[in-house]
Amino acid sequence: MVLADKKTAFVTLGKFLRQFSEHGNTKNPVVPHNDLFFDAFADLILLSQSHNGWYTPEQVYFSVQSWAEALTVENLEKWLSAYDIKDVAPKIVGLILAGNIPLVGFHDFLSVLMSGHKALVKLSSNDQKLLPFIAKYLIAADGRFSNLIEFTEGKLENFDAVIATGSNNTARYFEYYFKDKPSIIRKNRNSVAVLDGSESKEQMVALGEDVFRYFGLGCRNVSKIFIPKGYNFDPFFNGMFPYQDVIKYEKYANNYDYNKAVFLMSNFKLLDNEFLTIKEDTGYASPISSVFYEYYENLSDIKTRLQHDKDQIQCIVSNNLIDNSIPFGKTQQPELWDYADDVDTVAFLLQLGKSEKSESPKD
Structure with a gap:
């Protein structure tokens, strides 16, 4: 599946998400697959608080709209133009996601798929509905994603690298358990x-x-x-x-x-x-x-x-008192190129995919 097709699918996803707002859901007739997904997603947003008491409709709508604004042709091009995403040997990347805020692990999910790998996702018990629904929409937009996305409820197995997010205590466990795998381990910040x-x-x-x-x-x-x-x-x-x-x-x-x-x-x-x-x-x-x-x-x-x-x-x-500081009111609206912990996730994933090729003997 080439990068251009992935971009197209995620832009389509952005258009789908843009239909949902706390000020009212508005169905756009040009968005594909609304017959299958629009009403179901509207219901899921309203029911999210029953799955996690912190996931009020207002907060879920905010997250959904933030990703709708991020998933545009312009943003994806600006973000990915900084990388050489080709000749990548596909790997299985395990994602251990947090659940403190809605769709908190979506950027890692997006990065893995865009960089040419397969996402093996272990969800937090606090956020088990939103990302799988979005994955189903992506697969409907382009069926080839079905071979690139897998969710697991059990022990994370058969993966080549891992990106794990947790507390300082769980990070120590992650560092020990994944010591033999390439990894990004995120702690409390x-x-x-x-x-x-x-x-x-x-x-x-x-x-x-x-x-x-x-x-x-x-x-x-x-x-x-x-x-x-x-x-x-x-x-x-x-x-x-x-x-x-x-x-x-x-x-x-x-x-x-x-x-x-x-x-x-x-x-x-x-x-x-x-x-x-x-x-x-x-x-x-x-x-x-x-x-x-x-x-x-x-x-x-x-x-x-x-x-x-x-x-x-x-x-x-x-207010520009500290170099590279963020304007007031913008902390929860990061751009695609704003990486958690200032660790370039895509660079890590591309190196992971290209190291095997660089080590392989030429024909």
Whole structure:
């Protein structure tokens, strides 16, 4: 199956996904296979919360729309034009996916298929419906994908390489278990924002998107802010206020009540707006419904700190205070060429596929 045909199929998938929005699903008559998939996918989105309480329709719609916007001819061309995807010896790549946010493993799935390999997918127990449905649509769009996609519920076996995502604890297991295979092992990471007090009201509201999207469960969610000494928290809380309805979701509210109680029983000093607590802490991984903060004296110290801790950080948000930082409100809208942990997945996969050829004797 040549690359051009794969691109065509994924662009078709993007057009299919573009029909679904929290503002209303709109069937486009030119999108193929709607008779088989449109109503079923609409139902799946609405039922996702019954499979995973964090997967509210709003959050699933956001993920679906993000991928619809990514899967265009222009984006796929820009992303893949940086690589020489030819003469690749096909391998079976095991994917062990996380389930913290909807379709969190889709980029790895896409990368494996685009780079000329077969995807052997082991889903998280928290996200077992969305990707298999999308895979079925891809196969309907081009039947040759049926030979390139396999899902497994048991032990991952008969694979040539692996991309595994998990916690720091499971990563140690992965590193041991897959020590004899080429691998990318992803661990816990968090995202931070660096503020200096000059941010606009619009930027602070956008920061709320970075904090609350997916209820803060993603590694790209901002879980900590760095602020200058004497920082006035009013603009921060004013920016968070539009997201107050988050407390209406039972699972979030339970976490808010629990974590606030733990903090108070430990005599920690908190700032609280009744749906978010912020706590001074040197760590990065704040619990759900909480954001850590830390003061800084000067930006150069923060730059040094973040460089030192780069293996713990996924994204940095700022108003151009830090090199290569992300604008407010954009952490959960990565481009196809924005790689998790800053590890080029496609480069890894292409090297995997070409190493065998380079080692083989010429005829």
